[in-house]
Amino acid sequence: GDLDHARLKARTMPLKIARDVNSYQVEASFLNSQGCLALQGAGVAVARAYAVQMDTCEEDLLESKFAMLLRDFSPADGWQQHWLL
Numbered sequence: 001g002d003l004d005h006a007r008l009k010a011r012t013m014p015l016k017i018a019r020d021v022n023s024y025q026v027e028a029s030f031l032n033s034q035g036c037l038a039l040q041g042a043g044v045a046v047a048r049a050y051a052v053q054m055d056t057c058e059e060d061l062l063e064s065k066f067a068m069l070l071r072d073f074s075p076a077d078g079w080q081q082h083w084l085l
Contacts (some may be wrong), residue, residue, distance in 0.1 A: 024066040
């Protein structure tokens with residue numbers, strides 16, 4: 001499954017795991033920030049995070065846990081999906 005793939009990636013490409021964990025930290029921190037709230041207040045369409053949890057395990061990055069509860073990207077709220085290609 002996905003965990004087997006992640007463990008192989010951790011053994012063969014550990015810097016990619018560190019990059020992934022850092023990426024989750026940046027995303028979660030931004031969505032939980034006052035800056036993100038200010039953008040929303042100014043009318044910029046940014047996903048609203050109801051809850052953000054970060055548990056980074058520096059000893060074993062695969063044991064890091066991230067959870068985000070985001071507001072639904074509803075078309076009624078102006079969200080749309082566009083094909084880029």
